[in-house]
């Protein structure tokens with residue numbers, strides 16, 4: 378059997394040859410991501426690794442998602458999902474990178490057996506994989522490469538078709554918890570809609586239906602999936618206008634629209650008609666991120682990004698805990714260097730919640746959030762969720778309320794935990810979370826925005842010769858290499874009131890990102906420009 382696997386791996390590998398590519402493949406912020414035409418061999422090899430990962434974990438189901446989320450239509454990517462719906466354990470990224478970079482069919486087979494031997498994995502043990510993809514044109518061919526990898530490794534696999542990234546995370550957790558005392562839900566898209574809709578209806582009981590919201594779906598998979606969710610919710614629960622939902626014209630994906638566009642450009646996406654004080658939202662290409670926004674009477678644009686969502690959620694949860702009388706539940710917030718300075722100050726000084734700062738990437742934020750009883754984590758770009766620990770859920774379920782008011786706060790917290798995807802940041806689930814809080818507070822977008830005022834900020838993407846030359850420390854807030862560059866940034870920052878700037882290599886695009894904030898719009902723009910200029914010629 379093992380010899381058969383070896384020969385199959387080499388045989389299929391010769392069909393999925395590694396391209397001549399002068400840079401090494403790297404498992405980055407969210408898996409492998411690059412131009413789709415370079416990915417065939419990588420996806421084949423990820424299939425092999427997924428099989429090993431499942432075998433190592435006693436046959437628990439591992440997820441494989443083919444998506445490049447916010448990247449342009451010509452890119453694609455692939456990432457692995459661990460059994461509880463979390464990102465692949467970091468120590469395995471090294472093996473993913475080794476597999477992807479093996480130069481020959483024989484070297485790949487050797488790496489496969491080396492990993493099995495090092496980690497004491499029985500190659501005849503059962504293994505199960507669940508996979509899916511977004512709407513990109515390159516998806517079907519990459520799925521074929523994945524299937525070849527899974528077949529070569531002798532894996533059992535299920536195709537979940539076209540779905541959002543968070544839906545696959547949800548399904549993986551459902552499959553692996555099905556036989557436990559706390560099953561997460563039905564492992565299907567229908568089960569996902571059912572769970573979210575039931576929790577939303579429960580948490581909104583007695584509250585007015587949210588006002589009309591316009592949602593820009595980035596011309597990605599989020600459009601049709603949101604339409605399906607709305608269908609299950611029924612128009613009596615929620616009404617939304619979906620714009621930019623053309624998934625047939627695949628070249629339109631993320632173009633002039635979507636969460637990344639709105640966050641970085643700080644303006645309305647194409648196709649959204651500005652109605653004063655109405656709520657708008659944008660999803661990204663695989664619907665794991667969401668940002669909100671509105672315009673005032675003067676048509677001025679206001680962004681309600683991941684920092685604003687985190688602050689809204691933390692405030693609401695803290696209020697509910699206080700009313701409920703449940704004690705000893707610590708609420709904490711996890712952010713990255715991109716968090717606006719005003720949001721961190723608001724969380725620490727006004728809400729008095731502890732704030733942790735981690736490197737970019739949900740994999741980092743998620744683990745830090747698990748250290749709190751209720752961990753709220755959001756990247757400024759709108760990627761995040763709220764995690765309730767098992768002990769907290771138990772404490773809420775067994776709490777003996779002394780009044781109907783206390784009971785209602787406990788019930789709201791429990792329904793909220795079901796509205797919020799517990800596996801990963803999820804645009805559809807976060808949409809329901811935000812609508813819930815606004816309904817409970819009787820707030821519109823401008824009331825939400827009033828908690829604190831963002832410091833003006835600018836995010837710039839700079840293409841450099843070698844982004845891997847940029848090494849950081851202190852949760853990506855300071856550069857260690859190229860040597861001397863951080864000192865130059867510090868010199869510039871000193872000249873600006875409330876100035877802050879950092880530079881880091883993107884883990885999803887072949888570029889470096891420059892972030893700057895300062896007291897005024899002009900100064901933030903100027904600081905970002907000057908720091909970007911330091912990178913020229915590097």
Ligand code: G16
Pocket residue numbers: 406407445446447448661665666737738739740756758760882883884885886890
């Ligand atoms: C991915 C990650 C996010 C990250 C973003 C940008 O988002 O999941 O955690 O913030 O990339 O990362 P980087 O700055 O390293 O390119 P998505 O929505 O594209 O999956």
